[in-house]
Amino acid sequence: MNLTQYVDQLRQELAVAAEAGGEEARALAERLTAPLESAARLTLLNALSAAADEITVDLAPGSVDVRLRGVDPEFVVTPPPATEAFDARAEYAALMSAQPTPPPPPAAPDTADDGGTARINLRLPAHVKARVEEAASRDGLSVNAWLVRAASAALEQPDARTVMTSSHREARGSGNGFTGWVR
Structure with missing residues (x-):
């Protein structure tokens, strides 16, 4: 977009x-x-970035980013996935070597809030960051869009501790002990 x-x-x-x-x-x-x-x-540029943030809220889990190339901004639109959405539960299950049934794709975030976006700083270990970048690239998304989708999917899933506790309890045949990850 030429601002001249x-x-x-x-x-x-x-x-x-x-x-x-x-x-x-x-x-x-x-x-x-x-x-x-x-x-x-x-x-x-600030006005365009604010507009892109507002559009992203309505487009989630898709996104609109404003990128600066030289002196002119460009819009990068990442549409919501039409087919398979990120499956946080399946990722968790793969890490834990469990095989729960895959959950439905995450619903669009609740738009009843003020419609704003928030900026956070997220510190990741280098190896996790590399895996996130690979996954985002594989899905054709920006890292930000991928993380928004992952967070949305995780919030839509039942609590992981409940899933692990019930599956381990069934496997052991006893309701007196707990095994699994703790946050």
């Missing part, structure tokens, strides 16, 4: 407004247009 036309329009509007103030105001406006160009571009 919008910045030029802002420059023209400033020149028209300065004409009303006389020669001194016009000279001041000419001196201010160059430094204001970068501020105008940054403000437009």
